[in-house]
Amino acid sequence: MKRAGPLLLLLLVAACAGPQSALSGAGSGSGRALLLTIVMTVGFTAVFALVLGLTALAIFGPQGWRERFGREGWVYGLGIAFPVVVIGALLLWGFAILGADEALADAEDPVRIEVTGERWWWRVTYLTDDGRRVESANELRVPVGRTVELALKSADVIHSFWLPAYAGKTDMIPGRTNTLRFVADEAGRVRGQCAEYCGGAHAFMAFWVEAMPEAAFEDWLEHEAGPPPETSFPDGETVFLSSGCGGCHAVRGTPGASGEIGPNLSHVGSRTSLGAGIMPNDREAFVRWVADHQEIKPENNMPPYDILNDEELAALGAYLEGLQ
Amino acid sequence: MRFRPPRPDSPKRVLGYLAGLVLFGIVGAIALAYTGLYNIAADHGHPPPVYWFLEVGMTRSIELHADNDEVPPPAAPGLARLGAGHFAGGCEYCHGKPGVPPDPISRRMLPMPPKLERASDHWTQGELAWILDHGIQASGMPAWPSQVRADEVWAVVAFLEELPNLSTAEYERMVAGNARLGARSADEITDWGEAEASLTGCARCHDTPDAPPVSTLVPRLGGQSRDYLLAALKQYHLGDRESGFMMPVAAALDAAQRSRLADYYAALETPPHEQAPPDEGAVARGEQLALFGDKDGMIPSCRSCHGEGARADYPKLDGQSADYLAQQLRLWQDGVHGRSEAGRIMATIAQRMSAEQVKDSAAYYASRPAFAPGGGTRQARADGAP
Numbered sequence: 002m003k004r005a006g007p008l009l010l011l012l013l014v015a016a017c018a019g020p021q022s023a024l025s026g027a028g029s030g031s032g033r034a035l036l037l038t039i040v041m042t043v044g045f046t047a048v049f050a051l052v053l054g055l056t057a058l059a060i061f062g063p064q065g066w067r068e069r070f071g072r073e074g075w076v077y078g079l080g081i082a083f084p085v086v087v088i089g090a091l092l093l094w095g096f097a098i099l100g101a102d103e104a105l106a107d108a109e110d111p112v113r114i115e116v117t118g119e120r121w122w123w124r125v126t127y128l129t130d131d132g133r134r135v136e137s138a139n140e141l142r143v144p145v146g147r148t149v150e151l152a153l154k155s156a157d158v159i160h161s162f163w164l165p166a167y168a169g170k171t172d173m174i175p176g177r178t179n180t181l182r183f184v185a186d187e188a189g190r191v192r193g194q195c196a197e198y199c200g201g202a203h204a205f206m207a208f209w210v211e212a213m214p215e216a217a218f219e220d221w222l223e224h225e226a227g228p229p230p231e232t233s234f235p236d237g238e239t240v241f242l243s244s245g246c247g248g249c250h251a252v253r254g255t256p257g258a259s260g261e262i263g264p265n266l267s268h269v270g271s272r273t274s275l276g277a278g279i280m281p282n283d284r285e286a287f288v289r290w291v292a293d294h295q296e297i298k299p300e301n302n303m304p305p306y307d308i309l310n311d312e313e314l315a316a317l318g319a320y321l322e323g324l325q
Numbered sequence: 326m327r328f329r330p331p332r333p334d335s336p337k338r339v340l341g342y343l344a345g346l347v348l349f350g351i352v353g354a355i356a357l358a359y360t361g362l363y364n365i366a367a368d369h370g371h372p373p374p375v376y377w378f379l380e381v382g383m384t385r386s387i388e389l390h391a392d393n394d395e396v397p398p399p400a401a402p403g404l405a406r407l408g409a410g411h412f413a414g415g416c417e418y419c420h421g422k423p424g425v426p427p428d429p430i431s432r433r434m435l436p437m438p439p440k441l442e443r444a445s446d447h448w449t450q451g452e453l454a455w456i457l458d459h460g461i462q463a464s465g466m467p468a469w470p471s472q473v474r475a476d477e478v479w480a481v482v483a484f485l486e487e488l489p490n491l492s493t494a495e496y497e498r499m500v501a502g503n504a505r506l507g508a509r510s511a512d513e514i515t516d517w518g519e520a521e522a523s524l525t526g527c528a529r530c531h532d533t534p535d536a537p538p539v540s541t542l543v544p545r546l547g548g549q550s551r552d553y554l555l556a557a558l559k560q561y562h563l564g565d566r567e568s569g570f571m572m573p574v575a576a577a578l579d580a581a582q583r584s585r586l587a588d589y590y591a592a593l594e595t596p597p598h599e600q601a602p603p604d605e606g607a608v609a610r611g612e613q614l615a616l617f618g619d620k621d622g623m624i625p626s627c628r629s630c631h632g633e634g635a636r637a638d639y640p641k642l643d644g645q646s647a648d649y650l651a652q653q654l655r656l657w658q659d660g661v662h663g664r665s666e667a668g669r670i671m672a673t674i675a676q677r678m679s680a681e682q683v684k685d686s687a688a689y690y691a692s693r694p695a696f697a698p699g700g701g702t703r704q705a706r707a708d709g710a711p
Contacts (some may be wrong), residue, residue: 123494243636245670248618248629261620262630302623304673308638 021165021192022207026099027212028167029184030102035100041091048087057080064285094320097197102168105182108148108274112218113140115152121301122197122264123205127222136251139277140226141210145188145216151181161197164210170196173272187275192278207278228254229324231268237320240313244306252324263303270324288318367435377421378653379436383461387448392457397479401648403540404501408484410539411570413500414524416481419465422500423571424493434465442489445617449548453482470569473661476652477569480542501530503536525574527586532595541648547595548698552637556667565664567656597695598646603688611689614682624677627686630670634698638667644695648686 019025026035059070105111110130115227117124145147152203153162155173163170167183172191194207214223228250231239238255241247255266269275276298280286290297292314295305309317350666355466357363415421419438421427444453457478460468469478476485484499489498504526506653507590530543544553560566561575562583578586616625618692642650654664654675665670678686 047691090620243634243639245625245630245639247636248625257629259616260625262618262623302673304670307669308636 020190020192023165023225025166025191027186027191029105029186029191030168031166031183033098034100034169037095041303042088044091064120085103102182105148105150106180107148107182108182110146111150111182112143113150113152114143115154116141116162116173116207117154117156118162118195118199119156120158121202122209123206123296124264129223129226133226134220136261136265137225138266139208139274140272141208142218143185143210143212143268145185145212146216148182148184153179153181157252158199159197160195160199160206160218162193163196164191164193166191166193166209172197188212188214190273193248194278201300205279205298207274209273209278211228211273224251224316225268228252229270232320232323234316234320234323237316237323238317238318239307242322244309244313249303266321266324268324270322282322284318284322287321288314342439366413367433374416383464387452387456387461387646388519390459391449391452393449393451395451395454397450397454399484401540401542403538404480404542404639405483405487406479406502407540407542407570408482409458409496409499410502411481411524412528412531414526415573417500422493423488423496425445425493428705436464438465445486445489449488450482453485454478457481460656466471470572471567473504473567474656476686480540499527502526504528525577527574527590529592530570532593534593537598538559538646541598541600541646542652543646544649545595545598545645545695546590547593548638548641548696549589549590550637550641551587553640554590555583555664557640560665560668566668567661568591592698594698595645597672598691600646600648600691603647603692607688608692610681611685611687611692612687616688619682622677622679622682624674627690631690642690643693643694645690646685647684647691650690651683654683656688658683 002073023031024035024038026032055070056065059065062070064232068119102274113128115124115128115134117126123139125139125141127137127138145253149163151171153171153173154177156177160173161170161177161180162173164183167182167185171181173179188210190209190211192207192209195203197203199206241252242255242257247255248262249260249262250258250266251260251282253265254257258266270282272282275282275286276290276294279298280290291306291309358583361623370376418428419431419434420441421431421438425436426432427440437547448456454475455467458469458475460466469475471477487499488496504529506526509517530539532538532545532547534547557566558575559579559580561568561571562571562578564576575583582604614624615631617626618624627642630636630639657668657672657675658678660672662668676681
């Protein structure tokens with residue numbers, strides 16, 4: 002039993018790590034919020050200990066101490082002045098921290114990305130400096146050290162964009178555009194998810210964000226804006242086009258695949274995860290998704306494709322994986 | 326002797342008498358059934374009181390249950406001809422045809438199936454539709470083969486409205502549809518029987534090289550994709566696709582026959598439907614939907630599945646009749662269709678379509694040059710295009 006306490010603490014601390022932790026402080030805003038949290042926790046723990054100590058003295062202390070505590074000065078000093086000063090200072094500091102990201106609004110040349118919550122996935126559109134709209138889905142890539150400005154929208158119901166490693170939750174409300182700004186301080190991969198119940202498959206609506214060096218990001222965006230390499234799996238492409246997948250999904254540079262209803266699949270094979278952060282992104286996963294997506298993510302808007310046989314599914318999986 | 330008024334019975338006693346009577350009735354009815362005293366022989370007939378009881382009971386029941394306010398679907402061209410095709414295969418054997426005494430076998434049924442020349446005087450359209458849809462218990466009259474296609478019985482109702490005016494020859498011509506049912510030689514009769522219009526005679530309703538389908542509710546098959554035709558026949562055969570017209574037909578066809586028919590129709594050149602020119606506004610709106618879809622309504626473009634390079638088990642739609650296409654889309658919307666693998670895809674999409682979009686997309690495809698065997702259209706072939 003003696004060792005249970007430290008063990009429990011260890012477990013709690015372990016839960017704080019990981020790609021979706023609000024305590025990682027990997028971004029500008031989240032870093033300051035983390036500092037505020039630590040200062041508050043330590044500071045008020047000290048205040049709590051002080052109050053307990055004084056209370057104990059007032060009850061059990063020597064006669065002299067108890068008499069001294071009876072004076073009114075204590076009430077003015079520790080009862081009124083001390084809280085006003087400490088809490089007031091903390092409030093001002095809190096305001097400053099909350100408002101700090103507003104300064105990002107003046108940042109020159111932010112990376113502009115539109116993120117639209119749809120049931121149950123994320124439509125991600127990069128707005129390039131030369132005015133192009135590059136559509137992708139279910140994953141964000143951002144450059145390290147540069148301000149990222151997200152325009153958050155919803156296509157159906159209220160969602161909430163929550164990327165704890167970098168910033169707080171921001172709701173996505175139909176008919177409105179909310180703006181979220183952050184700076185990723187270091188390269189790495191973090192996870193976010195929808196934080197507002199949006200229907201049956203709400204829990205299966207997550208995403209990955211990869212922060213990468215500026216130059217690598219620019220190269221990546223240029224590649225993302227173009228078509229995928231010519232496919233080595235023409236049979237899979239035929240299944241894709243002849244079965245009507247292109248009516249809802251776009252693959253840049255492929256005539257017949259220009260649908261805008263579902264996620265853009267131009268480079269789907271290069272993403273971290275499939276199905277909005279719920280599956281690995283390999284050939285088997287593509288096959289499993291197409292064959293069983295209504296089991297995996299019930300009531301999602303894609304029609305069931307039970308019409309495909311195993312051979313067609315395998316070809317389709319290979320083709321989709323090849324969309325790099 | 327002094328008159329003594331009967332002592333009023335207590336309510337309890339009256340209830341006792343009533344219960345006794347009911348019990349007596351139940352025991353009597355069971356005894357009647359169990360002893361077998363009632364003669365059930367069809368040639369014995371019903372005693373007049375029983376006949377009266379059954380006749381009045383049936384008539385009143387139909388009058389009560391039929392919905393006379395139910396609006397019949399707007400009459401599609403050839404609706405009565407479609408009903409005639411089914412009548413000849415499904416109804417004629419028991420109910421007979423104009424000017425010819427009913428079949429000696431069916432005449433020995435009890436109740437004897439009525440001749441139907443007077444049916445439309447005797448029953449309202451709503452009552453006829455109800456009888457066709459639900460059938461009549463213990464009379465030999467079956468319910469409609471598909472219990473979710475109440476829309477189909479109206480074709481037979483339309484035919485029953487015309488039946489009183491038909492001569493024998495006119496009737497024969499009407500039920501033959503596009504089929505050429507000539508007199509058979511003695512040899513043929515000894516092997517095949519008389520040239521009765523069998524339900525499985527496809528040409529009685531569908532297109533032939535000389536004629537379009539008899540009704541705009543009947544799809545044109547000539548030049549349709551073989552895999553689609555085969556899949557549709559199999560679904561009708563298994564009951565996975567609902568139609569009171571097609572299920573009995575396909576049920577009688579084995580796999581080899583279905584395959585031969587699919588090959589035959591896929592290679593057949595037939596003329597397109599005769600249908601009213603569609604509304605131009607509807608065609609334009611339908612074209613928009615067919616080519617680009619409706620992103621906000623989450624409806625993909627029709628052509629992504631029904632255009633060039635589509636899977637062979639997806640149907641061709643170009644030049645198909647607007648009435649048929651709209652009707653099929655409504656069946657998907659109502660959840661009637663959608664049990665087959667391909668049907669589940671279409672059901673998802675059709676259920677997102679508005680009534681307007683159904684009409685518009687049907688009008689657009691109806692306005693297109695009709696599909697032909699292989700690929701391309703009839704028009705392109707006539708123009709000598711490759």
